[in-house]
Amino acid sequence: MRVSTRLSDSIHILAFLQIFHGKLPLTSENIAGSVRTSPVVIRRLMSALRKGGLIETVPGSADPRLARPASEISLYDIYLAVEGSDRHLFTIDEKTAPECIVGGNIQATLAEYYHQAEVAAQAKLATVTLQDVLDSILVRQAQKEAARRKDENK
Amino acid sequence: MRVSTRLSDSIHILAFLQIFHGKLPLTSENIAGSVRTSPVVIRRLMSALRKGGLIETVPGSADPRLARPASEISLYDIYLAVEGSDRHLFTIDEKTAPECIVGGNIQATLAEYYHQAEVAAQAKLATVTLQDVLDSILVRQAQKEAARRKDENK
DNA sequence: CTCCTTGTAACTTTTACAGTTTCACATTAG
């Protein structure tokens, strides 16, 4: 399974926007530096986020911002914006022999069970907001700095 | 995302074994006919299922069988056997800039949230057994045949 | 023994995604 890092990178972008807003020029190049990818990849993802109504941007102006508060953007919202609703976690083999009892009925059967599993995962993602991610990041950063100070003083 | 159809095809194989046991020679070629793939692909998947303790086979003999009742094999068992436990539904971008507050902390943060979503999906898969799949397949087949008869009689 | 089958390794093909190049257009500063 080759899986895209689109969701990861998109969450990264949104977190970056929020944390560095007003502190750095929010160019696609600066964001790309943190994600370690090319500016074009960032712009592609931001295009999807914009179409999904999660951010607002002005062409030529390096100042994108969240379209609504971080606490009102769930990871599932981001997933939908950049992966779309027709993206599936599990894949059904579509070419099985229709004349066989198994091959002719397994697709519909698995579609049902796979859907249940996907909905369960999506529901979990929907409970986590961008604000939760920001809080986690800041807590982890504070812990790192505390550990570093302790290390220096011993 | 190029996603593997390993889970789908493996469920297909196990269902095929159970339904056609004693009615057809269960050669990799016959199974491949129903899955519409090559016999080697089938043998590769069956190798994983055998190592995962789900089926028992005898080299040279076309008579593989389930290692335990279909009601005691969950879709998650099959998933584990053919995809492994280090396979993830969501992928984290591992190359983000460690010196950045976001890039340096987002991986651990997302790992936690992604894990929760994966566990939710896996738990759903664990509640479905191969027997459930077999029942669904047989019900769907019966419905198809009923619809066909009704169609012929009108 | 002969034929068929399994099990596995090596190789090729396919395909989805990441990343690059390029260009038109918008904004801002001087």
Place this chain on the structure above:
DNA sequence: CTAATGTGAAACTGTAAAAGTTACAAGGAG
């Protein structure tokens, strides 16, 4: 106005995972 900077989008290339193929050694059945 114009130069510099940045966005938005399309076309193209590179890459890695999975599917599929070929080949062959070794295990059963008649």
